[in-house]
Amino acid sequence: MNEHSYKVLEFDKLKGVLAEYSAIEENHYKIMNLTPFKDYSSLNRELDILRDFTDFVMYDGGFETAGMKDICKMTEKSQLIGTYLEVDDLWDINYNLRIFRTFKNKLEDLGKYRDLREYFKDVPILRGVEDIINKSIDNNREIKDDASLDLRDIRLRQKTLALNIKRKFDELFEMPQFANVFQEKIVTERDGRSVVPVKADFKGQIKGIEHDRSASGQTVFIEPLSIVALNNKMREFETKEKEEIRKILLRITEHVRNNRDDINAVGKAILYLDMLNARASFGIEKKCVIPNINNREILSLVDARHPFIPEDKIVPLSFEIGKDYETLLITGPNTGGKTVALKTAGLLTLMALSGIPIPAHEHTSIGFFTSVFADIGDEQSIEQSLSSFSAHLKNIQFILDNITKSSLVLLDELGSGTDPTEGSAFAMAVIDYLKDRKCRSIITTHYSEVKAHGYNEEGIETASMEFDVNTLSPTYKLLIGIPGESNALTIAKRLGVSEEVIAKAKSYISDDNKKIEKMITNIKEKSDELDGMKEQVEALKAKAKQDRDEYAEKLRVLEKEKNEILKQAYEKADAMMREMQAKAVALVEKIQKEENKKEDIKNVQKSLNMLRSALQDDKKKTVEEKPKIARKVDYKRGDKVFVNSLNQFATVLKINTSKETVQVQAGILKLEVSMDDVKVIKEKTHKEYNTVSVNRSSVRNEIDLRGKMVDEAVFELETYLDRAMMNSYSEVYIIHGKGTGALREGIINYLKNCRYVKEYRLGGHGEGGLGCTVVTLK
Numbered sequence: 001m002n003e004h005s006y007k008v009l010e011f012d013k014l015k016g017v018l019a020e021y022s023a024i025e026e027n028h029y030k031i032m033n034l035t036p037f038k039d040y041s042s043l044n045r046e047l048d049i050l051r052d053f054t055d056f057v058m059y060d061g062g063f064e065t066a067g068m069k070d071i072c073k074m075t076e077k078s079q080l081i082g083t084y085l086e087v088d089d090l091w092d093i094n095y096n097l098r099i100f101r102t103f104k105n106k107l108e109d110l111g112k113y114r115d116l117r118e119y120f121k122d123v124p125i126l127r128g129v130e131d132i133i134n135k136s137i138d139n140n141r142e143i144k145d146d147a148s149l150d151l152r153d154i155r156l157r158q159k160t161l162a163l164n165i166k167r168k169f170d171e172l173f174e175m176p177q178f179a180n181v182f183q184e185k186i187v188t189e190r191d192g193r194s195v196v197p198v199k200a201d202f203k204g205q206i207k208g209i210e211h212d213r214s215a216s217g218q219t220v221f222i223e224p225l226s227i228v229a230l231n232n233k234m235r236e237f238e239t240k241e242k243e244e245i246r247k248i249l250l251r252i253t254e255h256v257r258n259n260r261d262d263i264n265a266v267g268k269a270i271l272y273l274d275m276l277n278a279r280a281s282f283g284i285e286k287k288c289v290i291p292n293i294n295n296r297e298i299l300s301l302v303d304a305r306h307p308f309i310p311e312d313k314i315v316p317l318s319f320e321i322g323k324d325y326e327t328l329l330i331t332g333p334n335t336g337g338k339t340v341a342l343k344t345a346g347l348l349t350l351m352a353l354s355g356i357p358i359p360a361h362e363h364t365s366i367g368f369f370t371s372v373f374a375d376i377g378d379e380q381s382i383e384q385s386l387s388s389f390s391a392h393l394k395n396i397q398f399i400l401d402n403i404t405k406s407s408l409v410l411l412d413e414l415g416s417g418t419d420p421t422e423g424s425a426f427a428m429a430v431i432d433y434l435k436d437r438k439c440r441s442i443i444t445t446h447y448s449e450v451k452a453h454g455y456n457e458e459g460i461e462t463a464s465m466e467f468d469v470n471t472l473s474p475t476y477k478l479l480i481g482i483p484g485e486s487n488a489l490t491i492a493k494r495l496g497v498s499e500e501v502i503a504k505a506k507s508y509i510s511d512d513n514k515k516i517e518k519m520i521t522n523i524k525e526k527s528d529e530l531d532g533m534k535e536q537v538e539a540l541k542a543k544a545k546q547d548r549d550e551y552a553e554k555l556r557v558l559e560k561e562k563n564e565i566l567k568q569a570y571e572k573a574d575a576m577m578r579e580m581q582a583k584a585v586a587l588v589e590k591i592q593k594e595e596n597k598k599e600d601i602k603n604v605q606k607s608l609n610m611l612r613s614a615l616q617d618d619k620k621k622t623v624e625e626k627p628k629i630a631r632k633v634d635y636k637r638g639d640k641v642f643v644n645s646l647n648q649f650a651t652v653l654k655i656n657t658s659k660e661t662v663q664v665q666a667g668i669l670k671l672e673v674s675m676d677d678v679k680v681i682k683e684k685t686h687k688e689y690n691t692v693s694v695n696r697s698s699v700r701n702e703i704d705l706r707g708k709m710v711d712e713a714v715f716e717l718e719t720y721l722d723r724a725m726m727n728s729y730s731e732v733y734i735i736h737g738k739g740t741g742a743l744r745e746g747i748i749n750y751l752k753n754c755r756y757v758k759e760y761r762l763g764g765h766g767e768g769g770l771g772c773t774v775v776t777l778k
Contacts, residue, residue, distance in 0.1 A: 002402075004374075004375075005346070005372055005374040008343075008375070008376040008377060009343055009350060009372070009374050009376070010308065011347060011351075012032075013308070014307060014347060014351065015034055017282070017307075018034075018279065019032055021277070021278035021279075022274055022275070022277075023065045023066070023068045024070055024271060024274045025070075027274050027275055030275065031275070031278065034354045035354060036354050036369075037355065038370075040293070040295050040368045043353065043355065043368070044293055047290050047291075047293065049115050049116055049119055049276070050279055050280065050290055050355060051290045052113040052114070052116035053280050054284065054357070056113055057280050057281070057284065063102065065277055067096070067099070068096060068099060069092045069096055069270075070270075070271060071092060071093045071096045071264075071266070071270065072263075072264050072267035072268065072271075074089045074092060074093055075260045075263050075264055075267070077089065078260065079257070081257075084246065084250045084253040085252070085256065086249070087137055087141055087142070090133050090137055090252055090253075091133070091137050091141045093129075093256065094129075094134060094137065096266065096270050097126050097129060097130050098130060100123070100125070100269055101127065103273065104123070107120070120269060123265050123266060124262045124266070126266060129256065129263065132252060132255050135147065136248055136252060143248060147245075147248045150244050151244045151245065151248065154241050154244060155241065157237055158234065158238075158241070161230060161233055161234050161237065164230055165187075165194055165230045165231070166187070168227055168230065169194070172224060172226070177205070180199070180202065181199060181205050182196060182197065183218070184197055190212045191212075193223050193231045194223065194230075195212075195221040195223045196221070197220070197221055198220050198221070199219065199220075200217060200218055200219065200220050203220045203222060207224065207225045208222040208224040208228070209222065209223045209225075209228065211223055279356055286357075286359055288307075288357035288358055288359045288360075289359075289361065289364065290357050291352045291358055291360065291362075291364045291365060291366050292365045292366070293352065293365070293366055293367075294365050294366070294367055294368065295367075295368045297322050297368070297405070297406050298322035298365060299322055299349065299365075299367050300320040300321075300322075300365040301317055301318055301320070301344075301360060301364055302361035302364045303316035303361040303364075304358070305344070305360065306340055306359075307358075309340070314476070315337070316360075316361075317345075317478055319463065319480055321461075322367055325460060325461040326435060326439070326441070327434060327441050327454075328460075328461050328462075329431070329443050329451070329461070329462050330342070330442065330445075330463045330464065330465065330478070331445055331446060331462065331463070332446070332465035332466075337465045337478075338412070338444040338465050339377070340476070341442075341444075341478055342374075342412050342442055342444060343410075345408075345442055346372055346374050346408070346410045348360060348364075348366070349367075349369060349408060352366040353369065353372075367408070367440070369406055369407060369440070370407065371402065371404065371407045372408045372410070373399040373407060373408070373410070375392060375411050375412065376410065376411075376412040377412060389416075389417035389418045392417060396411070396430065400430070403439050404439065405438045408442075409440070409441040409443075410442050411430070411441065411442075413445060414430060414444070414445050415445065416445075416446075420447060424448075427443075427445055427450045428449070428450055431443060431450070431453070431454070431460065432457075435457075435459050461480065464478075464479050465478060466479050633657065633675070634680055635652055635655075635680050636652065636655070637655065638651065638652060639651070639652050639681075640681050641681060642678070642679045643664060643666065643673055643677055643678060643679075645673060645677050648666050649666070649681070650664035651664060653670065656672075660676075661674055662674075662675055664678070701724070701732050701733060702732060702733035703716070703717065704735045705734065706735060706739075707737075708743070710742065710743055710746030713743060714746060714747065714750045718754075720732075721754065721777070725756055725777060731775065731777065732775050732777065733768070733772055733773075734747060734775060735768060735771065735772050736771065736772070748760070748773065755778075756777055756778060757776070757778070758777060758778045759776045760776065761773070761774050762774070
């Protein structure tokens with residue numbers, strides 16, 4: 001693979017866009033140096049992890065990326081004993097350890113994303129290092145007062161001293177003799193010492209040390225003598241504070257040094273997380289998918305889009321190469337989209353092989369090509385004084401010298417830039433060479449001879465970019481199996497060029513070219529005709545299937561009604577026989593002691609059994625057991641349906657077509673109902689379902705019955721408990737108020753015999769007391 005191919009396919013530009021999604025600067029360089037994977041299994045593992053991470057971001061909120069840093073660089077600074085990390089470095093280490101801990105804990109709590117969890121399973125969580133840094137550094141990146149006992153003592157003394165200095169200045173400001181001396185009654189700093197701004201004309205009235213003057217010379221900054229000693233003491237405390245902070249940083253840095261390997265492991269995980277997040281964020285924003293990678297050098301693009309062309313301005317591209325044919329020859333007019341098709345195929349292949357999501361349909365499959373070569377556009381080399389054709393020849397020669405069976409070759413306008421006859425011959429020779437080497441290639445051309453060659457050769461599929469001669473503009477649709485037409489004279493005619501010029505131009509076209517163009521025109525006409533016929537056939541097939549399904553459904557209903565009537569009649573006869581047998585048994589018991597009647601009893605019993613058997617046989621012959629016709633089921637597992645017998649919506653769990661039953665779940669209830677009892681929710685019904693369905697958000701865990709009559713309250717309570725059970729509440733609150741106690745007594749009497757209630761009690765402190773009853777449901 002060469003840099004030239006990366007450049008013409010705009011892969012480097014794509015990586016530059018991707019790098020902008022990275023939060024860590026060091027990863028920008030890694031992204032710019034991305035190249036296709038060399039190992040098939042490694043690429044698939046990377047894409048599996050990326051697929052998990054993308055779902056994690058889209059459906060589970062992802063993780064916080066702000067503040068991510070390369071903390072491995074920071075741990076390098078701690079290598080030398082005696083050196084210490086600055087507060088900012090330690091805070092960044094702590095923050096990134098927290099980011100990874102939060103991410104990993106969230107991943108474990110979710111319990112899904114197996115590939116993502118597997119990758120990070122051995123990376124440690126360093127809560128101990130976090131705690132040590134947290135104890136000494138706050139979120140403002142400052143050393144805390146209680147980072148050590150000595151620091152706390154020093155800062156306490158500093159605060160006391162600062163109050164004394166302020167008090168001294170306040171006394172100075174309040175002295176009457178100094179009323180006009182100060183420019184402003186404020187305390188500021190010069191050279192780390194507290195000073196006051198004094199008017200230059202009155203500086204002699206304040207005894208002290210002059211530290212600075214304003215630019216205008218009107219103000220002098222003086223440290224009064226009464227403050228000098230206090231300022232000296234403050235400087236002494238500041239020196240002690242810095243030394244104590246240095247000791248604290250040394251101690252924390254030593255801890256970082258001792259845990260360097262583990263911290264680096266988290267640091268590398270953070271870098272990888274940033275790379276994953278960059279690719280996932282790019283993919284989500286650009287509406288990309290993570291494609292399937294096959295190891296058979298088959299390129300199958302479905303609704304592929306070039307990432308640098310706005311989605312609303314591009315026609316998606318779909319084609320396959322490497323399965324039924326190895327070479328795809330695309331023809332058509334200039335600016336018709338041939339080059340965009342070529343670049344889209346090449347760039348999306350490079351992206352997928354480098355582990356980057358691609359803008360295409362999820363059914364897209366990219367072959368594991370070991371190299372991608374491209375020669376696209378006018379790459380004339382001024383430095384080497386090469387003509388356009390010479391530059392193309394140099395690139396093509398490099399490609400032909402380096403291709404293998406697993407290469408993908410993309411050549412734009414092959415043979416252009418020289419004499420058409422020789423250019424066509426050269427193009428056909430290159431096409432044959434690539435085909436003989438069994439490598440996959442996509443080639444564009446506008447030569448008629450090359451079109452005919454591609455159409456007649458096995459292993460080469462022709463395609464064209466559609467052009468609408470009525471609007472004189474390309475549609476950018478790729479038509480597989482149809483060579484492109486030459487539209488130059490057609491366009492010229494529609495633009496008003498005289499018939500004389502058009503006729504003269506046609507006379508110069510060779511007979512061979514005329515035959516080729518006529519062949520192309522005929523192929524296109526036949527293809528359009530076949531497409532129209534295909535649409536008609538599909539419409540007829542759909543109508544026939546609909547009629548067949550409707551007839552089968554009507555026949556099934558009629559057969560079911562007929563059998564149901566006969567079945568009921570025989571069931572009544574069978575019930576009568578059972579009654580007669582029961583009476584016969586009673587008769588037998590009554591007279592069985594009479595020995596001389598036993599034979600008669602046996603005969604009666606035998607006659608009754610024979611009569612019942614005859615009825616059963618007659619029922620089998622008359623009630624026709626038709627083979628069951630597979631009824632049309634327009635719902636599937638997981639769909640919402642309406643169950644008539646329950647007068648409630650439910651979710652389909654299982655469909656048993658042999659028994660013509662459906663297992664559904666309505667709230668906490670699971671039951672099996674007849675298909676005739678189920679009605680599909682139409683689009684307009686879906687809104688109604690959202691309104692009347694029972695869900696936890698619409699049923700609270702309490703009901704207020706205050707002010708109602710006992711009968712009315714019990715009726716509402718019964719309905720509420722039914723809905724609470726459906727929503728799996730274990731405990732609910734019934735608010736009835738204190739009042740006379742009649743309403744509470746009526747409710748308690750109902751609860752004693754209610755089938756839903758496990759136990760109940762009066763509300764406790766904070767639960768409403770006597771005005772509320774707490775019910776535990778079964």
